[in-house]
Amino acid sequence: MSARAKSDTWYKSSCHIKTSLWGKTADDLPELEPLTSDVSADVAVIGAGFCGLSSALHLAEQGVDVAIVEAHEPGWGASGRNGGQVIPGLKILPDEMVARYGKERGERIAETAGGAPQVVYDLIEKYGIECDLRRTGWIQLAKGPAGRVTTDAHVAQWGSRGVATRTLDRGEIETKVGTSAYASALMDERGGNLHPLKYARGLAKACLSLGVRIFPQSPAVSVEHDGAHWVVKTEQGQVNAQTVIVCTNGYTGSMLPGLSDSIVPVLTGVLATDSLSHNLKNKILPDRQGAADTRRLLSWFGIDSQDRLIFGSRINSQQELIDEANFGFGFRRMREIFPEVDVSRVNHLWTGRVALTLDHAPHIHKLGDGLYSGLGFNGRGVAMASMFGKVLAAHCLGKAGDDFLPLTLMPKVPFSRFRGQGLAVALTWKRLMDAVRP
Numbered sequence: 001m002s003a004r005a006k007s008d009t010w011y012k013s014s015c016h017i018k019t020s021l022w023g024k025t026a027d028d029l030p031e032l033e034p035l036t037s038d039v040s041a042d043v044a045v046i047g048a049g050f051c052g053l054s055s056a057l058h059l060a061e062q063g064v065d066v067a068i069v070e071a072h073e074p075g076w077g078a079s080g081r082n083g084g085q086v087i088p089g090l091k092i093l094p095d096e097m098v099a100r101y102g103k104e105r106g107e108r109i110a111e112t113a114g115g116a117p118q119v120v121y122d123l124i125e126k127y128g129i130e131c132d133l134r135r136t137g138w139i140q141l142a143k144g145p146a147g148r149v150t151t152d153a154h155v156a157q158w159g160s161r162g163v164a165t166r167t168l169d170r171g172e173i174e175t176k177v178g179t180s181a182y183a184s185a186l187m188d189e190r191g192g193n194l195h196p197l198k199y200a201r202g203l204a205k206a207c208l209s210l211g212v213r214i215f216p217q218s219p220a221v222s223v224e225h226d227g228a229h230w231v232v233k234t235e236q237g238q239v240n241a242q243t244v245i246v247c248t249n250g251y252t253g254s255m256l257p258g259l260s261d262s263i264v265p266v267l268t269g270v271l272a273t274d275s276l277s278h279n280l281k282n283k284i285l286p287d288r289q290g291a292a293d294t295r296r297l298l299s300w301f302g303i304d305s306q307d308r309l310i311f312g313s314r315i316n317s318q319q320e321l322i323d324e325a326n327f328g329f330g331f332r333r334m335r336e337i338f339p340e341v342d343v344s345r346v347n348h349l350w351t352g353r354v355a356l357t358l359d360h361a362p363h364i365h366k367l368g369d370g371l372y373s374g375l376g377f378n379g380r381g382v383a384m385a386s387m388f389g390k391v392l393a394a395h396c397l398g399k400a401g402d403d404f405l406p407l408t409l410m411p412k413v414p415f416s417r418f419r420g421q422g423l424a425v426a427l428t429w430k431r432l433m434d435a436v437r438p
Contacts, residue, residue, distance in 0.1 A: 020081055020350035021272040021308065022197035027130075029074060029201050030208065035215035035237035041067035043396055044232045044241035046220045046255075049079030050381055051374050052247035053203035054389020057123070059396060060210035067239050068212060069232060071219035075200030077251045078381060081270065081352035083300050083312050084199075085290035086117045087138055087380045088190040091360040094157045101406075107161075108403040114163065116383035117190050119390055120199075127209075129202030131194045132305040138191025139291040141173065141182040147294035151186040164189040177291055178284035181337045193290040193302050196382060220255050223371070230370060243396045246373035247389075249381070250353030256367065262410050263355040263376050269315040269330045272348035273308050273341065280340060281307040298379075299333045309334075309341060320351045354379050362388065364395070366407045372396065373410075 043059055045052045048070035056066040070076070090097070090113045097113075098106030124133055142148040151167065158165045168176060168185040177185070204214060218234040223244055225231070232239040246256060250265040276284065285291060285303050292300035301311045313330040331343055357363060357376035362384055365373045372395055374388040387404075394400040395407070 019348065020197075020270070021304070021310070021348040022080055022084075022195060023350075024348070025306075026075075026080075026195065026197040026201055029204055032073075032214050032216045035069055035218040035234050035239070037237045038240065039067055039213070039237065040240045041065045041213070042241060043067075043243045043245065044069065044230065044239040045245045045247060046223070046232060047071075047077075047247035047249070047251075048074035048200075048204060048214060048216070049077050049247060049249065050200060050203070050385035051079075051249065051377075051388050051392070052245065053200065053207055054119075054123070054386045055245050055247060055374075055392045055396075056207050056212045056389075057203060057210065058390050058393035060207060060212050062393075062397060064393075064396070066207075066212045067241070068207070068214045069218045069220050069234055069239060070214065070216050071251070073216045074204035074214060075197045078249060078352040078354060079200045079385065080197035081350055082196050082268075082381060083270070083290065083302060083310060084194045084196040084304075084382065085138060085292065085300065085302060086120050086192040086194060086383050087290070087292075088117050088163075088188055088383065089114045089158070089380075090362070090384070091378045091380065093153055094161060095153075105402055109405060110161065112387070112404045113384070114158065114161075114190065116387035117192060119386045120194075120383055121192070123203065123206070123386065124194075124199070127202065127206040129199060129206070131196075131198035131202055133192060133194045133199075134288050135192040136287055136289045137187050137189045138193075139168070139177060139185055139187055139289045141177065141185040141291060141293040143182055143293060143295055145183075148184045150294045151184055154188070155186050158188070176285070176287060176289070178280075178286070179337050182293065187289070191290060193288070194382070195304065199382070219253075222255050225368065225371075243370040244372070245392050245396065246367070246371075247375070247385075247392075248373075249375045249377065249385070250355035252355075252375065256373075258410055259365075259367070259373060259375075262363065262365075263357055265353045265355055267315050267320065267326075267351050268312050268354050268379075269327050270310065270312045270348075270350050270352070271327065271330050271334060271346045272304075272310050273345040274347055275307045276303070276309060276341070276345075280309075283340075284309060284338060297329075299330075299337065300379075301334075301337070309338070311338075315351070320353075326351070354381075361405065364388065364391065364405055364407050365410045366395075367410060372407075 094110035
């Protein structure tokens with residue numbers, strides 16, 4: 001049987017978190033009960049991913065009474081299924097931040113966004129979170145001239161602001177990444193990587209230690225204001241709170257009409273091998289950085305603490321089904337970049353939703369007096385969602401300054417009801433442009 005034929009047997013499992021490598025290797029949480037009654041809190045948080053947990057934790061540190069309602073379990077969504085790369089900054093570079101927000105505020109936003117990984121590192125250290133953290137830097141790879149424009153701009157713009165970042169040539173790429181598939185790259189020393197579900201569950205345990213109430217299996221079905229406070233209704237209960245933070249990102253449903261229309265949720269497919277051979281584990285990312293490329297249909301990859309290759313790429317589907325049609329693109333990309341890796345060694349497949357925005361920046365919305373949301377992390381959720389939690393907590397406390405993204409009204413993606421068809425066209429166009437202008 002061919003390696004490809006062997007791989008076909010892996011495509012038929014469920015996409016629930018337990019099929020992911022992270023789900024199989026993370027410690028369990030303490031047993032938590034769904035919300036089955038009416039409770040009150042100072043702040044209600046909807047969603048127990050990085051952003052919601054960070055928001056709750058930063059509020060609880062200030063003595064605020066917080067209740068979290070979560071549709072599944074802490075870390076169930078993209079927070080517990082992503083690549084675990086701690087990436088500094090936004091998709092847009094510092095000069096663009098200055099152009100958008102003005103010199104003074106743009107520079108403060110750049111500094112805050114660039115420091116987002118430190119929020120992660122500080123939380124891990126403060127609460128003793130065991131999540132396989134490695135502060136080894138982050139590598140971004142360029143396939144051709146168009147990609148090199150991006151990496152060169154990153155190095156120049158962050159370097160001019162005193163950040164330890166540099167260009168890697170082909171020889172260094174082969175040494176540090178273990179592939180000849182890219183022409184140039186950058187190294188940003190601020191980055192790192194971790195086990196994302198262990199981190200999410202560690203944040204949840206830290207929240208519980210400070211008295212935060214977490215209600216799993218309690219999807220919010222509506223958010224309403226009764227004149228005195230906000231009411232977050234679930235299927236079996238409700239939370240009455242003065243303030244509400246919505247942290248549902250790529251899994252935003254219909255509880256707040258229009259919020260899901262402000263983002264474009266795109267599925268990422270992830271492959272994970274078993275432990276690599278001695279030769280390959282010393283060749284592929286030997287210093288254990290996380291890596292991603294600049295292609296329009298990007299790929300990202302890393303090595304976990306047990307020397308498994310974790311490889312992610314976009315898939316041409318909006319259905320979270322594990323089948324050959326969804327993951328074929330990822331298998332082809334992995335073979336292109338790391339031809340020595342035997343695809344028959346892939347034994348974990350899963351998917352997760354990335355929330356994209358049209359302006360490539362996340363959004364902090366004020367949806368009403370005491371009603372906030374943070375979403376649209378554009379594939380940089382580990383660091384940025386953790387940072388957003390800190391910022392959203394500051395807004396709730398009335399202590400937010402002007403050193404980060406401004407509060408905005410809720411924008412809408414044009415023609416959002418057609419985004420499924422539009423996404424298929426966009427993916428086809430991006431594949432073409434990756435081939436023509438890498």
